[in-house]
Amino acid sequence: MPVLTIVSASLPLLAQEQRAGFHDTTDWDLRPSFLFDTLCALNFLSGDKYYLQYYQNDYDRLSPQLRPEELAAFVNLKRRIKDEKGGIISAQLALYFSATDAESLDDMIRVVKDSSVMQRNLKTTSYYSEDGWKLYEESRGDLVVAFNALKRIHFDADWEKQIKPQVEKSRAAIAQDLPRYNVVPRVEAVLGSPRPTNKITVYLLYYSQPHGIKITGTRFLTHYSYPFRIVLRNAIHEMMHPPYDLAHDAALRASLQSLRSDAFLMNKVEHHNPSFGYNSLEGLEEEDCVQALEQILSEPLGMGGDPQRYWKMQDDGIHVLAVALYSR
Secondary structure, rough: OOHHHHHHHHHOOOOOOOOOOOOOEEEEEOOOOOOHHHHHHHHHHOOOOHHHHHHHHHHHHHHOOOEEEHHHHHHHHHHHHHHOOOHHHHHHOOOOOOOOOOOOOOHHHHHHHHHHHHHHHHHHOOOEEEEEHHHHHHHHHHHHHHHHHHHHHHHHHHHHHHHHHHHHHHHHHHHHOOOOOHHHHHHHHHHOOOOOOEEEEEEEEEOOOOOOEEEEEEEEEEEEEOHHHHHHHHHHHHOOOOOOOOHHHHHHHHHHHHHHHHHHHHHHHHHHOHHHOOOHHHHHHHHHHHHHHHHHHHHHOOOOOHHHHHHHHHHOOHHHHHHHHOOO
């Protein structure tokens, strides 16, 4: 069976009947987060030029306060997570720390020194892997140095004074409109399974550009400056990761693997800016299934925009599978 048929067949229609455990309302929770803003700041504090286009002024303000051995720890995180493994520092670490109760820099240092609870909690989710955990373990030494450096330069006080007021102003504006949008039932309908809760927690951050990041539970990270339409679409999008259960669907698993023979798609996987992420076929497949569903669910809410222009510009046009799925 062609892959597009299998993928489409695995995504039930919006009209399916509600079953036990499904929700009929959406409970929105918007808040800033020092924890996740700190983890996102690791991207630009490494000196990565991709993030300096957004945070050059912040880098120029903060980095002169760091000692050479401290700066080296930030650079090591980039080399290990991004350069060698094709990952995104903020995405991996935000996901992992979302499985903890850490809030402050002291909490973060404590967690890195003893990560047993983090590991145990991650193992109860679909996001744990031995390779991912090994990469985290290899990064723990540099994380201790980095977090201690941020504590020494009073990064937390800087965030409270310089950053949090901007985020709070945006939060108040967005919070007025979000309750009008009941998205959880729509997401559950297309996925064919209920979310663990009808509560969507949106962490509005300053240092997260240009990413939207899914973490454990029905929570995600987005940038405080994004227009309302983007925040709403981010919520729809992130609630659908992962959109399928490959562990229990051998036919879908085989069909997705068959895309390795598609030269056009593999060219997109192998020749794009790795800073965007999606550096494996499996990662791009999951993302594009979700992007196609995001577009379909956004249109009835008046948030569809111009999909042709969006996918032409989004991540330099890598999401060709999303276009194919949407166009079926």
